[in-house]
Amino acid sequence: MTDEILPAIAGEILTGEAALSVAGKDWGNLIHTRPGLVVRPASVTDVAVVLRFAAARELPVAARGAGHSPYGQGQVEGGILLDMTSLPPRRVVTGDVVSVDAGARWREVLETTLPHGLAPPVLTDYLELTVAGTLVVGGIGGATHHHGTQTDGVVELEVVTGAGEVLTCSRENEEDLFDAVLGGLGQCAVITRATLRLSPAPARARRWKLYYDSLPAFLADQRAVVRDGRFDYVEGQLIPVGDGWRYMLEAVAYYSPPAGPDEDALLDSLGFGESEDEDTGYFDFLNRMADGEAALRAEGSWFHPHPWLNVFLTDDTVERFVAETLAATGEPELGATGLVLLYPVRNDRLKTPLFTVPPGEISWLFSPLRVGSPRDPLHNARLLELNVDLYRKARELDGKVYPSNALPMSTEDWRAHFGDAWPKLADAKARYAPGNLLNPGQCLRVP
Template sequence: MEFALFCTKVNILILLLSLSAPYKFIQSPMDFGPLNLHQATKTASLDFGRILFNSPSAVLRPQSPQDISLLLSFLSASSFSRVTVAARGAGHSVHGQAQALDGIVIEMDSLPPSIEIHKKSEGEGELLSYADVSGGALWIELLRESLKLGLAPRSWTDYLYLTIGGTLSNGGISGQTFKHGPQISNVLQLEVVTGKGELVTCSPTTNTELFNAVLGGLGQFGIITKARILLQEAPEKVKWVRAFYDDFHTFTKDQEMLVSMPHLVDYVEGFIVLNEQSLHGSSIAFPAHMDFNPDFGTKASPKIYYCIEFAVHDYNMKGTNVEQVVEDVSRQMSYMPSCIYSVEVSYFDFLNRVRMEEMSLRGRGLWDVPHPWLNMFVPKSGITQFKDLLMDTISPDNFEGLILIYPLLRDKWGTNTSVVLPEAPRADRVMYVVGVLRSASPGSVHEIVRGHRRIAEAAGELVGAKQYLAHQPSPAKWRGHFGRRWDRFADRKSRFDPNCILSPGQGIFPRVYTATSLPI
C-alpha cells in the first residue's frame, strides 16, 4: 500500500516536472512513465465552440477521485509554479471554459463509469428514489439505466450527451425547468474534490456551503466526482405539441399561461422562426407533418414567426386522458388559426430529440464548426426590449441556427447556489431564457462574438439581463456580472480554492503563486 502511494506521488511529480519540458505529455497515475501523446493535448484544447484553443501542458486521465485529490493536494501544497487545472467533461463548452493554457486538463470520462439506481419501494414512506452517478457520466447514460426501472431524473438539458458534473457546474436547464427547477435544484448530495485536494461529501445538511458553492459554481470551488440525482416515475409516452404565432406579445402571453399550469403541462419551450432553415431545421426531431408554409417577406422587409412547444406526459394510467388535457390546454391558447400540430413519441425519443438534429447537422458539415452561442437570462419586464435589441443585429435571410426563448420561474431556483439571475421585483415570478445558438464559419466567428458581447452589455444596462454559461473578458467584468453576489463568490473561492488553481478558462480569478521549492 505504501509502495503504491509512493509510486503515485512520483508519477504526479513526473507530470509536474514535465510542464517545464519542451514536450507535451499525457500522464495518469496508472501510466508509469510519460507518454508522448500530442493528440491528447490537442483534444483538450478543443471544445464545441471552436473559438478558443488553449493547449495544456499535460492531460490527466484519473482512475479514481483519489487520483484527482492527489494532484490537487500536491499543487495546493506547493506554490512553486503557475500550474492550473481544468476538469473536462464532454467538451461542450463554447468559450474555452474547460481549457487550461499551459496547465493540466483532467479528462473526467476516464473515471470508471458508475450509475447506481435506488428505487423507493412501496411502504417506504417519504423516501425518495435517486441515482448515484459518477461526475463524468453522461445524462443519456443515466436516462438509459434509470428507465430500466421505470424512473428518470426530473430536470434535463435539451442535449443529453453532456456530463453530470459539467451541467451541475453551470445550472442545467430545459423545458422542464419551470416545473421542477434546473438540474442543480434536483441534487441530493455531491462528492467533490476541492481546490485544496480535499475529497468531501456535501449536501443541503452536510458541508452545506461547499454544496451550494459548487452548484452553478463554474468549476471554481471543486470538481464534482459523484452526484446523487433525484428520480421520479418516468412516463411511457409524451404528447408533443407545436403552435405557431405571428405576434410576439401573444406568443409570450401564451407561454406564461402554460408555465402557470404545472399540474397539466410538463414541458414548455419556444423559438423564433426566422427563415426556412430555422423552420425545417428545428422540425427534424418533430416527426409529424406540418403543413405550415409561412411568408417570410423580403430581405428589406422580413416577417418573423414564433413557435411554442409544450408537452404532456402519458403515464398510461386509467382515468387519465392525455388527448383531452392537450385539447383543454390548446383551447386557451391564441395561436394562428389552424397552426397547431401534435405527435405522440416515446419518452426516451422526446428527451433525446436533439440527437436527431445533431445527426442532420453532422451530415451537412455544420456540427464541427464554430458555435458562437449567446445565452441570457432576461427579466419578464424586459423581454420585448431584449427581443428588439437582438433582432436589430440579425439578418433573418442568412442566420444559421436557432433562437430559443421560453419562460422560467424564479422561485424554482435556490438562492444560495452560485448561479446569477437577473434582479427583479419580488412579485415578478417569471423570467426568460434566450439562447442564440448559431453555427458560423471560422472567418466570421470573431465578429459574431463581438456582436454578442455588445448585445450582452447593452441588455445588462437596459433591462438587467444576465448571461448564462457566461464568458467575460476580464475579472472586472466578472465582478460586474456577479454584482452584489460577488463578495460571497470571492469568499467561497478563498475558502475552497485559495490558490486559484481550478477552472482558469473561466478567467475569473488569476492564479495565486509564489516561488518556492517543490515539496517531496
C-alpha cells in the same frame, strides 16, 4: 509545465499530440489553448493526487466533461487537463435517488434510471453533456418552470477541492462548499460523484408545436402556460421566415397509458395559428436532438465555430429587447443552421444560491445560438462583438447571463453577475481552491 513527474496514478497520463489537441478544442471552436498534459483519472484518488501535485507547484488545472463549452471554459494553457469522462461508470439507483460518476452523460444517467421507472425531473435539451459540466452552470430545460435547475435536484456531491482534499457535501454537511460548487463554474472543486433526486418517469410524451405570427401573442401564451403549469415542458423558438420572424411555442404533456393528455384543456384559450403534434416514447422525446446532431455532423456545421449567447431577460423588457434583436438578426448574424430560443422560467422554482436570474416573477431565457464560419475569423469576431453588445444591453436592463456563452467575461463581470451571492463564492474559492489555479478558462479570479 513542470519537469517534475506526477506521482503514480491508476489512470492514464497523456502527452501526445492527439490528446493535447483534443483538449484544446470545444463546442465553440473559438478558443484553442493546450494543456501540458492530459490526465484520465481512474478514481477520486487520482483526481486528489493531481490536484495536490498541481497546488504545490502552482500549476493550473481544468476539469473537462463532454467539452461542449462555447468559449474555452474547460481549457487550460500549459497546465493539467483532467478528462472526467474516464472515471469508471458507477451508477446506482437507491430509492428515489441515483448516484453517478460526475463524467456520466445525461443519456447514461437516464439509461440507468429509466429501467427503475425513474428520471431526473429536469433535463437539458441535449443529453450528451456531462453531469458535472451542467451542474457547474445550472442545467436548465423545458421542465425548469416546474422543478428549477438540475442543480436544484442535487442531494449530495463528492468533490476534490482545488487544494486536493476529498470531501462530501450536501445541504446538511459542508453546506458552504455545496452552495459554492452548484452553479459555481468549477471554481472551488472538481466534482467526482453526484447524487441526484429522481421523479417517476412517464411512458410517453405528446408534443405540440404551436405557431404564432405575433411576438406579443406568443409571449402572452408562454407566460400563461408557465404560470398555470398545464404542460410538463415548455420552451420556444423564433424562426426566420422571409424578411420577418415566426414564433413557435413548444409544449409537451407527459403521460402513461391508458390515460392520455386532455388536448382540449391543454390548448384551451391559447391564441396560436397553425399547429403540429407528435407522440413519442419518453426517452425518444428527451433524446430528440440525436437525429439533429447526426444531420449536422453529416452536413458539417456541427464542427463549425459556435458563438452562442444565453441571457436571461426580465419580463418587463423581453418583448422590446427580443423585437429589436430580431430586427437586426438575419442569416449573416445567425448562420444557416443557427437557432434562436426564447422561453420563460418561474423564478420561485430556482433555489440554487449561485443560479442568478433577473428580479421578478418570471425570467426569459433568450438564446441566439449562432453558427460561425470555419474559414473567416473576422466574421466570427463580429459575431462575438454582437454577443458583447447584447450582453451589455441586457445588463443595463437588469438581465443576467446563463453562464455558458461565447462571451469574454472578466472577474468584474462575474462579480456584477453574482451580485449578493459573490462574497460567498469568492470566500469559498479563496478557501477551497487558493491561487486561482482551478478551471481558469472561466476567467474568474479572486485576490
